[in-house]
Amino acid sequence: MRVLITAGPTREYLDDVRYLSNASSGRMGYALAAAARALCWEVVLVSGPVELRPPAGCEVVNVETTSQMRDACVREFARCDGVIAAAAVCDYKPKERVEGKISKTGGPVTLEMIETDDVLAELGAMKDGRWVMGFALEARNPRENALQKLRRKNCDWILLNAPTAIGSDDNSVELLAPDGGTLADWSGSKSDVAQAIVEWIAARQR
Ligand code: CTP
Numbered sequence: 533m534r535v536l537i538t539a540g541p542t543r544e545y546l547d548d549v550r551y552l553s554n555a556s557s558g559r560m561g562y563a564l565a566a567a568a569r570a571l572c573w574e575v576v577l578v579s580g581p582v583e584l585r586p587p588a589g590c591e592v593v594n595v596e597t598t599s600q601m602r603d604a605c606v607r608e609f610a611r612c613d614g615v616i617a618a619a620a621v622c623d624y625k626p627k628e629r630v631e632g633k634i635s636k637t638g639g640p641v642t643l644e645m646i647e648t649d650d651v652l653a654e655l656g657a658m659k660d661g662r663w664v665m666g667f668a669l670e671a672r673n674p675r676e677n678a679l680q681k682l683r684r685k686n687c688d689w690i691l692l693n694a695p696t697a698i699g700s701d702d703n704s705v706e707l708l709a710p711d712g713g714t715l716a717d718w719s720g721s722k723s724d725v726a727q728a729i730v731e732w733i734a735a736r737q738r
Pocket residue numbers: 538598617618619620621622623648649650651652653665666667668669670681
């Protein structure tokens with residue numbers, strides 16, 4: 533088994549020194565990479581900027597922006613059997629990146645933002661026999677929103693979790709199928725949850 537795992541946040545620059553991002557630590561993605569390596573899978577870890585050491589034996593592609601993550605994933609997915617998308621991708625970027633540094637105006641500023649690439653949706657669209665597992669981070673109507681995401685991004689399964697997962701050592705996830713059924717749920721340290729997820733996939737793919 534060769535798996536692509538996305539992890540960590542992405543950054544979108546306003547100018548050469550400032551960016552938008554989120555509080556993702558990358559822990560869930562890195563725990564998944566470690567769990568997959570423990571099963572002797574080949575792992576391609578496409579990671580946004582995090583302060584973690586990648587598990588031994590992973591092929592690591594470090595990226596910063598969503599567009600870099602998209603390019604790396606589209607390239608690497610072609611050589612993988614499946615993907616687990618654990619990255620907390622920055623959904624919007626400034627319409628223009630200013631060269632140098634934006635100066636203060638003395639008043640409020642308005643930033644025009646456009647959507648970034650949806651990495652998982654692109655991988656879902658090109659999956660062609662590969663399996664696709666996404667995460668859904670939901671604050672409201674969790675099941676309904678997670679299922680909409682699963683379908684929109686052409687996932688085989690989606691792991692529903694809550695915003696409290698961001699930056700935490702622990703996680704609580706529910707694994708949903710396209711028909712809306714709950715296939716499993718796990719809680720505990722991100723490491724334990726990651727191991728359960730990867731073992732579930734391994735049992736499925738046997
Ligand atoms: N994802 C992605 N590229 C994006 C946004 C999300 O690959 N531009 C992936 C995430 O890695 C995750 C899944 O899509 O596996 C769902 O991410 P989530 O943040 O829950 O949803 P969004 O698609 O960003 O939608 P919203 O922010 O409206 O909830």
